[in-house]
Amino acid sequence: MCDCGKSDLTLLDGVLAEYASVRGSLITILQKAQEIYGYLPTDVLYRVAEATGSTPAKVMGVATFYTQFRLTPVGKHLIMLCKGTACHVNGADAVEKAICEELKIKDGETSDDGLFSLKTVACLGCCSLSPVMMIDEDTYGSLTPAKAVEIIRTIKGGDAA
Amino acid sequence: MADMIRFHINGKEIACEKGASILDAAKANGIEIPNLCYLKDLSPYGACGMCLVEAAGSPKLLRACSAKAAEGMEIFTDSGRVMKARKIALELLMSDHSGDCIGPCKLNCPAHTDCQKYLAQIAEKDYEGAVATIKDKVPLPASIGRVCPHPCETACRRQHVEEPISIAFLKAYAADRVLASGNHVLGEKAAPTGKTVGVVGGGPAGLTAAYQLALKGHAVTVYDKMPQMGGMLRYGIPEYRLPKAVLDQEIAEIASLGVELVNGCAMGKDITLAELREKHDAVLIANGAWKSASIRCPGEELEGVFGGIDFLREIALGGKPAIGKKTAVVGGGNTAMDACRSAVRLGAEEVSIIYRRTRAEMPAEDVEIKEAEEEGVVFRFLTNPAEIIGEDGKVKAVKLQVMRLGEPDERGRRSPVPVEGEFLTLELDSIIIAAGQKNDPAGFEDLPVTKWGTILADEHTYATALPGVFAAGDATNKGASIAIAAIAEANEAAKHIDAYLAGIELPYHEPVYSEKELSPEMFDREKAPRAVMPQRAPEERNKDFKEINLGFTEEQATAEAGRCLSCGCHDYGHCKLIQYADDYCADCKRLKGDHHPGFQETRLVSIERDQGKCILCGLCVRVCEDQAKKGILGLVGRGFNTVVKPEFNDAAVIGACIDCKLCAENCPTGALKIL
Amino acid sequence: MKIVIGEGSCGIAAGAQKVYDALAPLLNGTDINLGITGCIGMCFLEPIVDLYDKGLLLKRLVKVTPEQAGVIAEAVKANDLTALKALEITDEDKGFLDKQTRIALRHCGVIDPEDLDDYLAADGYKALEKVLTAMTPEDVIEEIKTSGLAGRGGAGFPTWFKWNAARNAAGDEKYLICNADEGDPGAFMDRAVIESDPHQLIEGMLIAAYAIGAKEAFVYVRAEYPLAIVRLEKAIKDATAKGYLGNNILGTDFSCRLRIKAGAGAFVCGEETALIESLEGSRGMPRLKPPFPAEKGYENKPSNINNVETFANVSWIILNGGQAFAAMGTETSKGTKVFALTGKIKRGGLVEIPMGLTLRDVIFDIGGGIRGGKRFKAVQLGGPSGGCIPEALLDTVIDYKALSATGAIMGSGGMVVMDETTCMVNMARFFLDFTTKESCGKCVHCRIGTKRMFEILTRITEGEGRPGDIELLEELCEAIRSGALCGLGQTAPNPVLTTIKYFRDEYEAHINEKRCPAGECAALRTYVINKDACKGCTLCAKKCPVSAISGEVKQPHAIDAAKCIKCGQCKTVCRFGAVEVR
Known part of the structure; x- marks a missing residue:
């Protein structure tokens, strides 16, 4: 269960040097750690607990409270599909269904080829372009099921090239 | 001196220090406000929603644990709105509280005998403790342990692993051990009350009521028409199943409490109900159902036709009914089994069972059917007497209608239908009709009866229409049933008679408890087969009436008791959640939905945790952090999926646990158990 | 001539950056400036390209594609804009902006959010200067009191009262916090303000910090708003460099440090005590009140929390006077309010209007009504804490009291318009799904109560509804409303209560006839x-x-x-x- 000893913990040193002694920085540290490792491996959480003087229970509690944090690795591309009110009204459910069928995954899962992870989010704040999704840093608006699938296929094609 | 303020709770003026919470101020003045997540030394948390109170002029309900008392406030802790809010909070909590408050054995026992507790006592060889536990509900454990069709075992969860625990025989084992030791385990007897109770009928119901009422300090007299006490246990159950010497010892124990036993006293003949009412402060009618029911078949009046109950009684009285060489017993229940096996023992050469359904539908216990087969009884399924054929006024044969099973009825039971024109004839010397029992209302003409002719009694208090007259057991309501059901009614009736004698009325509401949903993984554990009761060989035992079971060895008994899965919650009786749920009559099932699965795991040094029972009050997490200063437990996840966990489930981290047990001690439910 | 492209998140998502990248090389070597601005608020027309001459807006080109960059560059270079006629905004669409009154959004889509000089040119930091040189903290609070400004985050609590409480709380160490955890699905005005006018927020916060006596301030911003964080970081850096932030601001003895804290995804952190827990690096679980943050907030020190839009009004009030602000609006609600108009609306975007207009004014007059020829059914206000208002109540005045009377709330200003194809039961289910996912799990009413409501709504939409379900929902609503610990739970029943109140027939059709009148519920189709x-x-x-x-x-x-x-x-x-x- 514990994957201790697998991660290169020296990568954390800079972040810990900057924030470990600053009160209330646990969330910031975990955010930076996730940027480094792509997710929050258990040994990293232990290291953070040790360096910040928190109990592992507290670190785990925080890491599992916020939806931004992931305890398992994600695919190469993270699809964040907005399920906000405007997106709901404008057909986000159908878009989600199309994406799930295309990638053969459910919300929170990663495709078999490791390329895409799907995560539905509460609201991306781009309501006027609804339905919306974000893939990595890019936002795609006014989606239809077909358009969403096309975007995914294009990214996949780009990776293959 | 601190600033004092004055305010009102439920109209009563209260003074407290400024800054005190409403909850603390109330408590200091003897007003309890319920709470599940509050602990005096911790800062208020506000999770459970139990301490909600109403403040005059405030549209919102306040949390008494955090809201500060203020000068002139008008607080109501029991207004309709508050009670409703708490009730629904409890219903919500119970809807995500997965656990068995009470083990299925105890729940399914009509008398709610605490099987789980006495099994644990037997496993630890505390036989006297076990007998004390049993006698709380069943004052005849050695007898009942031998004859009870044990609904407890029917419900026993161990059957989902392999086979149910042999609960009934373990009961008998413990009781036999204690009887053999010469010690008498009896409940504590209260000081004499000066009240007297007359009990009509010395069977399981009457004796149980006598025991319970004697313990309460009342003077009890039991009246019975038969020469000896014991009722159907003595006259309806053959010696080979229940040696009367065992029954005698248990009756003697009850008598030792000062219960007066009057035999040979028939109602309506030797004494009347009016006389009893005159003589005693209260009367309990528990005279059973002693008449064999008819099967409405031509020829029932012939010589050689016996009623099942009458047949067994005659043997018990020392007689030897003339059944000849070939006999048949009509019926498929336990009385039919007792009758056919007794017939075998009387020397009949051919004994048949005539039953209109198939083996699968037989109400008799499986083991009895098996034992009867072993002893040579022939089963003629799907047959029904059409006519008993006589010659010279004596039974000669029976004409049997061949039956088949029809479509299942609404209860799923397939009723037999005749196969037109198909009959069999069976040559017989006698026939025993064991197709049910009826009560005899003689002597109780003053009491209203049900449509079945039984005495009508209140189903909770067992009071009849006559003040001070109660009725329980086979003679009442739905009629004849098993001994433990009569005992259960007698316990309840005794409770209400005691209350009646004290001039109070006990309120009744359905008990509130939680039941767990079963899942296969709960039973994924090492198999250990059920203990086999050593028995005399069939060809030896079918020749006499000596007891066929030889009894467990101690090794067998303790191992068997150790198979118990301990389904019932260890915290039942202390659990604040269920106590409140009961107080507020919360409907535990109304808001049913998705819930946390229940499972046991040991993570901390000596604490066992069951997530299914956790109500997320956060007390364990907070005492671990604030009082033990360890912070080992934490909340993981969010919203409905939140769980309490020692971090990462990692042994190294758990090693930091100092085993202070504060977490479990403060758990308001049974989620944390000290091992 | 200057070309300005609207580069808020929405604009970028619609392709504004691609337009910029296409235009930039074409303008090399010319004296034509290419710049960016924030969100203009006309999301339905993105990407938008504005052409300015000497600070005057000459033309607004809409729905521009990168392919049109050549035409635009040629026209601008030739100083002959006739070829751009087809790209120009229509008069009808212009009305969207012309009918608004912009205070909080007054710089949005006008100035370059990444350029402090642009902000300074638009009277930036003048209010701060006025406050620091000519007003006492009490004066500031008095001015805000005169303005009638109320918290724009949802509850509408008087801003001056909170400031005053924090100012009067005992202790030297006080904190000012900006709630930029805009979590209501359907609301994005705070993002737009930060992305488009970050200095406005900083200035408003500094004035508040001065008023309450805080030397430390935080902006707690959603992690889902990366562009807002980048622009705010730059603004903080620039403002610090110019002496508007940090020690001895503008040479006075007022010092204040401003830090950004990125949230990590929890709607409940919009609740102020949960936000404080999160700022402290803990699970965002609400605390019991009392004590209120003004007494014991961040690190148990007196703290004041307002949201972005509230702060965005402050400098305007200081410069123009509280009276001017209070002159707008209704008896109980003063000034303007920003709404994010979305859903099945023809013209969606950010709308700032004076309080007192009606919902119909906003939806039909400014927003142009329902798109696609469908019929208006309801408008959802206030997100998961709000409610759905039916057509019959469209003339309700926008004001805290009047909106609350409908069962909805003003909320942070999300206004999601629905047409006849939206199932109201499914809408309620959608919000309860949201609430259950976002519930922190602390109190039983919210943790289990909303879950049960969600389960009941789910079974109704799946055709498994039972007689009595509506009443059971109402009973749970009442219990949760009065029993939940924080605002998230207490208001969670609103979407259900309002849909039952106004669309009970839809519930009944699902339960009794196994029919979804809107045709949305798949199981009933x-x-x-x-x-x-x-x-x-x-x-x-x-x-x-x-x-x-x-x-x-x-x-x-x-x-x-x-x-x-x-x-x-x-x-x-x-x-x-x-x-x-x-």
């Missing part, structure tokens, strides 16, 4: 092929994943209702509109 319209092309039969459609070539096909899984593939692929939903 029946797909049938109109025999007259079907050409027998067989396409639907080929696409049907469960082979529920049969028929001969060129003959009308039919759907076997028993096999149909209601996936809607047939309807999607049919080119003759022959598949109908009933």
Whole structure:
């Protein structure tokens, strides 16, 4: 269960040097750690607990409270599909269904080829372009099921090239 | 001196220090406000929603644990709105509280005998403790342990692993051990009350009521028409199943409490109900159902036709009914089994069972059917007497209608239908009709009866229409049933008679408890087969009436008791959640939905945790952090999926646990158990 | 001449950056400036390209594509804009902006958010200067009191009161916190303000910090707003460099440090005590009140929390006077309010209007009504804490009190418009799904109560509704409203209560007739092929994943209702509109 000893913990040193002694920085540290490792491996959480003087229970509690944090690795591309009110009204459910069928995954899962992870989010704040999704840093608006699938296929094609 | 303020709770003026919470101020003045997540030394948390109170002029309900008392406030802790809010909070909590408050054995026992507790006592060889536990509900454990069709075992969860625990025989084992030791385990007897109770009928119901009422300090007299006490246990159950010497010892124990036993006293003949009412402060009618029911078949009046109950009684009285060489017993229940096996023992050469359904539908216990087969009884399924054929006024044969099973009825039971024109004839010397029992209302003409002719009694208090007259057991309501059901009614009736004698009325509401949903993984554990009761060989035992079971060895008994899965919650009786749920009559099932699965795991040094029972009050997490200063437990996840966990489930981290047990001690439910 | 491209998140998502990248090389070597601005608020027209001459807006080009960059560059270079006629905004669409009164958004889409000088040129930091040099903290609070400014985050609590409480709380160490955890799905005005006018927020916060006596300030911003964080970081850096932030601001003895804390995804952190827990690096679980943050907030020190839009009004009030602000609006609600108008609306975007207009004014006059010729059904206000308001109440005045009377709330200003194809039961279910996912799990009412409500709504939309479910929902609503610990739970029943109140017939149709009047609930839909319209092309039969459609070539096909899984593939692929939903 514990994957201790697998991660290169020296990568954390800079972040810990900057924030470990600053009160209330646990969330910031975990955010930076996730940027480094792509997710929050258990040994990293232990290291953070040790360096910040928190109990592992507290670190785990925080890491599992916020939806931004992931305890398992994600695919190469993270699809964040907005399920906000405007997106709901404008057909986000159908878009989600199309994406799930295309990638053969459910919300929170990663495709078999490791390329895409799907995560539905509460609201991306781009309501006027609804339905919306974000893939990595890019936002795609006014989606239809077909358009969403096309975007995914294009990214996949780009990776293959 | 601190600033004092004055305010009102439920109209009563209260003074407290400024800054005190409403909850603390109330408590200091003897007003309890319920709470599940509050602990005096911790800062208020506000999770459970139990301490909600109403403040005059405030549209919102306040949390008494955090809201500060203020000068002139008008607080109501029991207004309709508050009670409703708490009730629904409890219903919500119970809807995500997965656990068995009470083990299925105890729940399914009509008398709610605490099987789980006495099994644990037997496993630890505390036989006297076990007998004390049993006698709380069943004052005849050695007898009942031998004859009870044990609904407890029917419900026993161990059957989902392999086979149910042999609960009934373990009961008998413990009781036999204690009887053999010469010690008498009896409940504590209260000081004499000066009240007297007359009990009509010395069977399981009457004796149980006598025991319970004697313990309460009342003077009890039991009246019975038969020469000896014991009722159907003595006259309806053959010696080979229940040696009367065992029954005698248990009756003697009850008598030792000062219960007066009057035999040979028939109602309506030797004494009347009016006389009893005159003589005693209260009367309990528990005279059973002693008449064999008819099967409405031509020829029932012939010589050689016996009623099942009458047949067994005659043997018990020392007689030897003339059944000849070939006999048949009509019926498929336990009385039919007792009758056919007794017939075998009387020397009949051919004994048949005539039953209109198939083996699968037989109400008799499986083991009895098996034992009867072993002893040579022939089963003629799907047959029904059409006519008993006589010659010279004596039974000669029976004409049997061949039956088949029809479509299942609404209860799923397939009723037999005749196969037109198909009959069999069976040559017989006698026939025993064991197709049910009826009560005899003689002597109780003053009491209203049900449509079945039984005495009508209140189903909770067992009071009849006559003040001070109660009725329980086979003679009442739905009629004849098993001994433990009569005992259960007698316990309840005794409770209400005691209350009646004290001039109070006990309120009744359905008990509130939680039941767990079963899942296969709960039973994924090492198999250990059920203990086999050593028995005399069939060809030896079918020749006499000596007891066929030889009894467990101690090794067998303790191992068997150790198979118990301990389904019932260890915290039942202390659990604040269920106590409140009961107080507020919360409907535990109304808001049913998705819930946390229940499972046991040991993570901390000596604490066992069951997530299914956790109500997320956060007390364990907070005492671990604030009082033990360890912070080992934490909340993981969010919203409905939140769980309490020692971090990462990692042994190294758990090693930091100092085993202070504060977490479990403060758990308001049974989620944390000290091992 | 200057070309300015609207680069808020929405603009970028619509392709603004691609337009910029296409234009930039074409303008090399010319004296034409290419710049950016924030969100103009006309999201339905993005990407938007504005052409300025000497600070005057000459032309506004809308829905610009990178392919049109050449035409634009040529026209601008030639100083002949006639070729751009087709790209220009229509007069009708102009009305969207012209009918608004902008205070909080007054710089949005006008100035370059990444350029402090642009902000300074628009009277930036003048209010701060006035406050620091000519006003006492009490004066500031008095001015805010005069303005009648109320918290724009949702509850509408008087801003001056909170400031005053924090100012009067004992202790030297006080904190000012900006709640930029804009979590209401359907609201994005705070993001727009930070992305488009970050200095405005900083200035408003500094004035507040001065008023309450805080030397430390935080902006707690959602992690989902990366661009806002980047622009705010730059603004903080620039403002610090110029002496508007940090020690001895503008040479006075007022010092204040401002830090950004990125949230990590928890709607409940919009609740102020949960936000404080999160700022402290803990699980964002609300605390019991009392004590209130003004007394014991961040690190148990007196703290004041307001949201972005509230702060965005402050400098305007200081410069123009509280009276001017209070002159707008109604008796109980003063000034303006920003709404994010979205959903099935023709013209969606950010709308800032004076309080006192009606919902109809906003939805039909400014927003142009429902798009696609459908019929208006309801407008959802206030997100998961708000409610759905039906057509009959469209003339309700926008004001805290009047909106609350409908069962909805003003909220942070999300205004999601729904047409006849939106199922109101499913809408309630959608919000309860949100609430259960966002519940922190602390109190039983919210943790289990909203879950049970969600389960009941789910079974109703799946055709498993039972008689008595509506009453059970109402009972749970009441219990949760009065029993939940924080605002998230207490208001969670609102979407259910308002839909039951105004659309009870829809609930009843689902439960009693197993019918979804809006045709949205898949389990209650029946797909049938109109025999007259079907050409027998067989396409639907080929696409049907469960082979529920049969028929001969060129003959009308039919759907076997028993096999149909209601996936809607047939309807999607049919080119003759022959598949109908009933």
